Amino acid sequence: MSLSAQDIERIAHLARIRVTPDEVGQVQAKLEGIFKLIDDMQSVNTKGVEPMSHGLDMVLRLRDDAVTEKNDRENLQRNAPQAAEGYFLVPKVIE
C-alpha cells in the first residue's frame, strides 16, 4: 500500500494533529514502512471467522441505574488549562 502526501494530511486532520508541510514526507515514509508490516496479514483467508476482542468472550455487565458518584467537579477541574465558574474555557465556537 502506498500513502500520498494528501493521505497524510487527511489523516492528520481527522486525528487533530498538526503536521507541518516539512514533516509530511518524513511521516509518510515511516507510516509506509509500518503499513508494509501490517499488510502481511491481508493474505490470510478469514472467511467465516468470528472476530475476537476478549479471550474469555465475556459479556459486558450492566450495572444498576443508580447514582454512585459524588459531584467532584472542583477536584476534577484542577488540571484544566483554563476553567472558570465550573466551566472549561475554550476559544469561541459559535459566532
Added chain:
Amino acid sequence: MSWNTFATVAETKAALEAKQVSAVELAKHYLDRAAQLNPGLNAYITLNPEKTLSEALSTDNKRSKGEVAPLLGVPIAHKDIYLIDGWRTTCGSKMLENFVAPYTSTVVKYMADAGMVTLGKLNMDEFAMGSSNETSFFGPVKNPWDTSRVPGGSSGGSAAAVAAGLAPASTGTDTGGSIRQPAMFCNLTGLKPTYGICSRYGIIAFASSLDQAGPFAQTAEDCALLLNAMAGFDPRDATSLDRAKEDYTRDLAKPLKGLRIGLPKEFFGEGNEPGVLKAVEAALDVYRKLGATTVEITLPNVKYSVPAYYVVAPAEASSNLSRFDGARFGHRAKEYDDIVDMYKRSRAEGFGAEVKRRILIGTYVLSHGYYDAYYLQAGKLRRLIAEDFKKAYEVCDVVMGPTAPEPSFQFGAKADDPVKMYLNDIYTICANLTGQPAMSHPCGVDENGLHVGMQIIGNYLDEARMLNVAHQYQLATDWHKKHPNI
C-alpha cells in the same frame, strides 16, 4: 541500619513481621538509594519523600496497634501510568507533564489495602508506546547492568528500579510485552496476568482490549505475593472478571514431575540470536531434570501477531488518546487561531513522534472504508491465534520459548526504525492478542553476558501453575539472584 537492598518481597515481609526493620526505615533506605542512583539511571520520574514517609509511618502505627495486612509496610514503586490521588502522573509525556491525579487507580488502592507503601512513580515510554524507553519525554532509563544499553520498554523504569535495588518490587503494564521484555533485559521476573484479572480503572489507557497490569520482582514467589494484592474484581472496569479471589502462592511448592512443556517451532527459528537460544535450551534441560517433558507444537497463525497488533493497538490508542485535546486537562498550546487549531497544535506539541505515528495509523485503519480490511481482519486473526493455542493445550500445560529474540541493545540502535523496534516484541504480543497470562524469568546470559529471559505462556487463569513452574526453576538455579554492581 544496614539493609540488603536486594532483599525479596518475601524476605522484606518476614523482616517487618519479625520487627527487625520498620516500614519507615525501609522507605528511608530506598529513598536514600534513589537519591543517590536515580540521577544516573533516570528510573523514577517523581519521588515524594514526604508522602512516602507518612504512608510508611501509618503502616508502622497499624502494626503497633496489632493490625495485620499481607504486605504491611513493604515498599512498592509504580509505573507512572497508574493514577494515585495527589501524585503527579505523567505517562512519560509532555502532554501530562503537570497533571496531578485526582483519584487513585484500583490496583494501587488494592496494594495499599494490602499495606504497601508507595515509593514513587517510574519512568516509561510515552503512553507505554515503545520497547526501549527511548520515547519518554523525561529521557531514557538506563539499564543498570550496562548504562549504554536500554532497559527495555515500555515499563523500563519499573525494571531498572528493581534491578538496581531502588525498590524491592514494582508495577508495570503490558500491552504487547511491556512487562516481560524489560524483565528479560534487566534480569527480573515479570508477569502479565490473564486479561481481566487486574482492574484497568485509573491506569491511563493505551489499547483497552490488550492492556494488563502486572508485577516486577526478583522471584516468581514475589510475583505471586504481589499478584495476590493486585488482582480482584472491580465494578469500575467493564472488562474486570467477576470471580472469587485466589491465592497465587498455593501451588508454588508442587514438584514439576509430569509437567508438559510445549515448544512452538515458530519461537525457535532463525530470527533468534544464537546466545539467546543457547540459554533457553539450557533452561529447558533444567526443566527436564526437574521432571518435565517437552513436546514440539506449532502455532501456525502466530506469525500474524505483529501485523494484527499494529492494527489493534494503534486503532484503540487513537480512540483513547482523543481525550487529550487541550481543553479539559493536559498540555494546551499557547497560540492558536480557533478551537480546531487549538486541538491540533496542543496535540502536535504535547505528543512525541512515536505516539503521533500510532495515532495516525489508528485513525487511518478506523477511517471510512478501511475498517473491514484492518480492524475486523485483525480481530479475526486474534481468534485464529487463540485457536492455535487452544489446540496446543491439548498436548501441553504451558508454552515456553525466548521472551525476546535478542537481549538488551544499545541506545539508538533501533530508535529511527519503528519496524525494527516492533519486531522485538514478536514473541510477547500473541499473549496480549489472546488475553492469556504470560511471564518472563531469568534463564542465563548470552556470550556477551547480556541477560536472557524464558517466557512462559499459560492457559487462561493458569497463573498459579505458571508461578509454580518458574518458582521450581528458581529453586534449582541462581540466575535470578545475580545483581548489577552499582
